[in-house]
């Protein structure tokens with residue numbers, strides 16, 4: 327049997343849960359890229375490369391970091407903002423780094439404003455609207471992140487990164503685990519380190535990041 | 538209780554949508570005298586809704602939210618129906634349950650919250666349509682009352698299944714013909730308030746939502762009694778203007794007409810003895826507080 331790979335979509339309407347296709351979660355000190363377990367260091371480099379390669383690299387902070395629940399959450403928020411500012415500094419004028427919140431998980435009915443927020447029940451709308459081709463989830467509860475990552479894989483060609491505080495996400499194309507302030511800062515360092523060394527993607531998509 | 542619990546991380550304040558900024562800055566959480574008068578000035582009390590224009594459910598929902606005594610620590614349980622279109626706009630924790638299951642979900646939820654947060658008051662409030670409450674969910678509704686589960690059940694009685702286009706419900710009036718019930722109802726409106734009383738509810742009210750101050754009062758009473766004593770039930774007439782052929786400005790008059798003493802929505806209230814005692818105590822405390830505030834004000838002015 328060929329190994330299933332967690333790749334940018336659009337895969338199809340109901341992409342399988344990567345776990346059901348045999349994708350394992352990384353152990354501490356590891357990450358995964360496309361479902362293949364790698365040393366964490368390699369995941370930093372690849373995540374930074376993907377960010378710098380994208381036309382609209384975007385960070386989606388979720389409720390666990392958007393709201394100042396406690397000191398730990400507040401520190402993570404500072405680190406994430408730092409990562410975003412770094413990304414903004416390191417991209418070329420043709421690229422547009424974005425920071426779009428996922429304030430909560432309620433389905434936004436009848437309509438969401440995709441310019442200002444993302445919702446886990448229809449994340450594709452925000453991705454399409456802003457033509458986001460690489461995104462990172464951080465501070466999103468696991469089940470909502472999995473749901474959302476699968477929808478993104480199903481309907482868009484966006485590259486997904488999960489900065490997960492628990493055991494990682496199989497449904498992202500690249501996942502860290504045990505996310506901490508240090509790890510987020512380290513990713514920012516990697517972005518700075520690779521600045522100017524990565525060519526911006528030339529792929530043109532008609533409707534946002536979907537094909 | 539206060540807004541302390543809902544702070545946005547300062548680094549992300551600028552990117553948060555305006556509703557959330559408003560929530561942390563101007564929400565009525567923690568405001569001692571919050572009530573229906575806050576509607577229109579606080580975004581969290583449903584600024585926009587997705588019901589038919591002029592639907593009385595939209596006002597009823599706002600009155601309920603404005604009247605909850607403990608919104609930060611309240612979980613509402615909804616069911617499928619027109620109200621479920623509004624829940625996504627509500628800044629109170631809520632669960633959407635499978636149609637009819639709302640009182641079963643609320644029972645488990647209330648018990649779990651009591652175990653999980655022993656020192657904290659946690660209120661559970663069910664809000665469902667008449668189809669969910671009296672037809673498909675009747676089993677769950679009654680069993681929760683028999684078991685004396687400590688939460689409030691609110692039924693938006695619009696006398697039919699509105700969300701699915703007008704089917705007959707147990708709370709529909711005898712003889713009524715709806716779009717999808719062309720034969721006309723052959724039996725009487727189920728007397729759920731009386732059934733609620735006999736099933737063990739300690740506070741039962743049937744009324745329309747034509748008077749916000751009345752809705753505010755009965756919501757507060759129902760939540761307090763459920764918190765301290767046992768199940769409570771409110772049946773609120775929220776006419777489906779679409780199904781009864783009224784236009785958006787006519788909902789209020791329809792409620793006024795139906796609440797006259799001889800009409801089917803005449804005010805009805807059943808209060809158990811323990812609930813009477815509790816409400817009297819609360820009223821006395823309220824009076825004391827108001828007197829103290831008045832004295833303080835007089836002292837300041839002197």
Ligand SMILES: Cc1ncc(C[n+]2csc(CCOP(=O)(O)OP(=O)(O)O)c2C)c(N)n1
Nearest residue numbers: 617618619636666667668669697698699700
């Ligand atoms: C288990 C289940 N059965 C049936 C339905 C279909 N359904 C959706 S809304 C509805 C009627 C709701 O009527 P009511 O509870 O009176 O609420 P209203 O829309 O009138 O406010 C029904 C039958 C459903 N969603 N789920």
Ligand code: SF4
Nearest residue numbers: 588589592619699777
């Ligand atoms: S269908 Fe009836 S109950 Fe439902 S929103 Fe419209 S007027 Fe209100």
Ligand SMILES: [Mg+2]
Nearest residue numbers: 666667697699
């Ligand atoms: Mg109904």
